[in-house]
Amino acid sequence: MTETQTDPDAGSALRLFVAVQLPDQAFRTVKRALSGHGQLLKLLPGSLHLTLRFLGDVPGSRIGEVEEALASASGPPDFPLRLAPLGVFKKRRTTVLWAGLGPSPELTALKMKVDRAVGQLDMDFKADRAVFAPHLTLARLRPNDPKPPAEPWSIRPRGIFMVRHFGLYSSVLRPEGAVHTLVREYTLS
Secondary structure, three states: OEEOOOOOOOOOEEEEEEEEEOOHHHHHHHHHHOOOOHHHOOOOOOOOEEEEEEEEEEEHHHHHHHHHHHHOOOOOOOEEEEEEEEEEEEEOOEEEEEEEEOOOHHHHHHHHHHHHHHHOOOOOOOOOOOOOOOEEEEEEEOOOOOOOOOOHHHOOOOOEEEEOEEEEEEEEOOOOOOEEEEEEEEEOO
C-alpha cells in the first residue's frame, strides 16, 4: 500500500471512488485506435481508469476507515485485462464514448472483494444498481462536441495490460472535467 495524499482535515469531505488505473500504454493504444477520431479522446495520459465502485462524499474523519477496509480487499494477484471494442451510451444530453474490456474472472473477483469491504462499513454508500460492466470512459461528449463514430464497435483497440494495483481516488468536479487524485494505492497479492 502506498499513501500519496495527507489526511484531509476532519471537517471536510472528499468525493471518492475505487478504481484500477490503466498504464499509459493503454492510453496510447486507445488513441491509436481512434486515429481519425482523435478529437473525441478527452482524457489525458495517466487518467484512464476502470471504476470498481463509486463511494460518493465521505467525511474526512471517516476516510481512514475506508482505506483500512480496502486493504482487506486485496487479490487476486496480478492479472491481465484485454481491451475490447468501443461503444457509446446516452446519458441526458451527453453521449459517453467508452472502451470495453474482455471478460475477466479476476476482475470480477476484485470487484466483489471491494464491494464486500466497503459494504461492511457503517456508512451509507449507495449500492451499485447495475450489473458490473467493465469499461473505460474515454469522453463525455456534449451536443456541440464532435459526434462519435456511427459504428463505434468497429473500432477495436488491441492490447492486454496487467493489473497490479487498485486505488482509492478522490474526484473534484470542474467545468473542464473531473480531476482525480490518488488517495491510497493497494498492491494485489
